[in-house]
Amino acid sequence: MSQHLTWDPLMIQRYNRAGPRYTSYPTAVEFTPATSDACERSALAADSDKPLSLYFHIPFCRHVCYYCGCNKIVTKHRDRAEAYLAELYREIDLKAALVDRSRPVEQLHLGGGTPTYLSDDQLRQLMTYVRQRFSLQDNESSDFSIEIDPRELGPDTLKTLRDLGFNRVSFGVQDLNERVQIAVNRVQPEEMIEAVMRDARALGFRSINIDLIYGLPHQTRSTFAETLERIIDMRPDRLSIFNYAHLPERFMPQRRINSEDLPDAPEKLAIFGTAITRLDQAGYQYIGMDHFALPDDELAIAQQKGKLHRNFQGYTTHGNCDLIGFGVSSISQIGSSFFQNQTDLGNWGEQLNKGLLPTMRQVSSTTDDLIRKTVIMSLLCHLTVKFDDLNTLFAIDSRSYLSRSTEQLREMEKDGLVTVTSEAISVTNAGRLMVRQVCMAFDAYRDENETRRFSKAI
Structure with a gap:
């Protein structure tokens, strides 16, 4: 991995769309x-x-x-x-x-x-x-x-x-x-x-x-x-x-x-x-x-x-x-499930006083979520994910499974921001600042979220 970033303001402006920060997948919304x-x-x-x-x-x-x-x-x-x-x-x-x-x-x-x-x-x-x-x-x-x-x-x-x-x-x-x-x-x-x-x-x-x-x-x-x-x-x-x-x-x-x-x-x-x-x-x-x-x-x-x-x-x-999260609004990630505490101080305390965990919202990951989470987190942390690793982890043909998502990367691939080969999906040095946009191609909830407010990457 190159340690030096490529700064291309015109390319960044082209792809600088709003999207999740992917501190989890599925995201909190x-x-x-x-x-x-x-x-x-x-x-x-x-x-x-x-x-x-x-x-x-x-x-x-x-x-x-x-x-x-x-x-x-x-x-x-x-x-x-x-x-x-x-x-x-x-x-x-x-x-x-x-x-x-x-x-x-x-x-x-x-x-x-x-x-x-x-x-x-x-x-x-x-x-x-x-x-x-x-x-x-x-x-x-x-x-x-x-x-x-x-x-x-x-x-x-x-x-x-x-x-x-x-x-x-x-x-x-x-x-x-x-x-x-x-x-x-x-x-x-x-x-x-x-x-x-x-x-x-x-x-x-x-x-x-x-x-x-x-x-x-x-x-x-x-x-x-x-x-x-x-x-x-x-x-x-x-x-x-x-x-x-x-x-x-x-x-x-x-x-x-x-x-x-x-x-x-x-x-x-x-x-x-x-x-x-x-x-x-x-x-x-x-x-x-x-x-x-x-x-x-x-x-x-x-x-x-x-x-x-x-x-x-x-x-x-x-x-x-x-x-494990404690306190108002905190989030826990336990196994493949996520739980968020009450975001209102009064509601949080009221549930605790009843001897209840102050759970307000939750989600349990599906197999599809876990596959896509692996892809997204691998790209965010290491800029690459190997198809063979996904095949071994989830007993799937990941090339076929993710084909609709990788197809969405064609424009970014033409611009030299990402490569998709028979072995791996990789973010190039030129695409490192747009990795969030690369990840969005693998987000199965993205279409539903387009009207929700996320910050832009830059």
């Missing part, structure tokens, strides 16, 4: 309402020797970021966190009682919202509670991570997290330009970011990620390039550069952003083009789907060895795990 928690209980209690990945959703934020489309609760009343944790412990008890305690937890992630909205004592209580009910593995391969708003860190929070076993952190930065920060209501000086990076390094966190967003109000190629240079100087192990999707009709906070202040489509495309070119020069490897990593980072190494996976936490080295 295919989940159907659950009439009870019976299916999730059965999935959790099933005999399995798979290791576990645990996700905890902490929905609270002290400030609203205008670009945000996450499931969050903006409040300065920190006592609400205590009530939330009480319900979260109830959910932990219900699910832990169903899962074989001998199954090791290889991965754990706190997301949100703002997980560090919780105090240091609350973080200690939560992790103590989790360790009492699950078998967390503390070794070199374990991956315990947390998303951090640098503005919401106490003087000892990073040390507390390190003491609790967290070895990976992700800092939400988005942009260092003050005018952009003011426009999206997320003001955090560069000195603050530099300080938390220094502290995280000194404390020995194994991997540090920084999130940036392009397409925000007042951004230009020049201003974003300045931000990127300063971030490169900080040398995070990973970088996520997300495309801002302006959907004010869906996300109320975005209505506070003046659409006239947003970069137009050509400028937005140029911003991302400038970014990937500079990151390539700086030695970052393009993992895929907006993610970059240094060559010695675990993600880059896993991709080089053909062991990279993708799930609701994005690219991961622990795709062999069953994922």
Whole structure:
């Protein structure tokens, strides 16, 4: 696999259609309402020797970021966190009682919202509670991570997290330009970011990620390039550069952003083009789907060895795990089934108080789903999938089975973005930035989803 991207803005504009990010297949829009928690209980209690990945959703934020489309609760009343944790412990008890305690937890992630909205004592209580009910593995391969708003860190929070076993952190930065920060209501000086990076390094966190967003109000190629240079100087192990999707009709906070202040489509495309070119020069490897990593980072190494996976936490080295979600709106992936918790805080707590799992939606994968998932995830992670591997896994003639999908790739094949041979389907170096569009050809639900709102790839 070539580590250098081909930047062709005209080709990207031609294929830059809206589509899923494929953190799962079927995607979350295919989940159907659950009439009870019976299916999730059965999935959790099933005999399995798979290791576990645990996700905890902490929905609270002290400030609203205008670009945000996450499931969050903006409040300065920190006592609400205590009530939330009480319900979260109830959910932990219900699910832990169903899962074989001998199954090791290889991965754990706190997301949100703002997980560090919780105090240091609350973080200690939560992790103590989790360790009492699950078998967390503390070794070199374990991956315990947390998303951090640098503005919401106490003087000892990073040390507390390190003491609790967290070895990976992700800092939400988005942009260092003050005018952009003011426009999206997320003001955090560069000195603050530099300080938390220094502290995280000194404390020995194994991997540090920084999130940036392009397409925000007042951004230009020049201003974003300045931000990127300063971030490169900080040398995070990973970088996520997300495309801002302006959907004010869906996300109320975005209505506070003046659409006239947003970069137009050509400028937005140029911003991302400038970014990937500079990151390539700086030695970052393009993992895929907006993610970059240094060559010695675990993600880059896993991709080089053909062991990279993708799930609701994005690219991961622990795709062999069953994922169990806790907290409002969280999603679990257990075996070939997916379950989403109630997205309304009141409904989530009400079901827990009744002794029920807070299941709201679910889907069980068909054989066709599993075949197409294998194709999509292989392309997203490794840019190729071999027909013989599919034949062996599913006892099918995959060339014939997927013929209607591969036929949809003919135009992209003519443009040199993908190759379809008798042996494999492969994304070329020129097509790496359009891999999401390649995957859409194998999405059996795509026609049904064309009226639903997805973000564009770039």
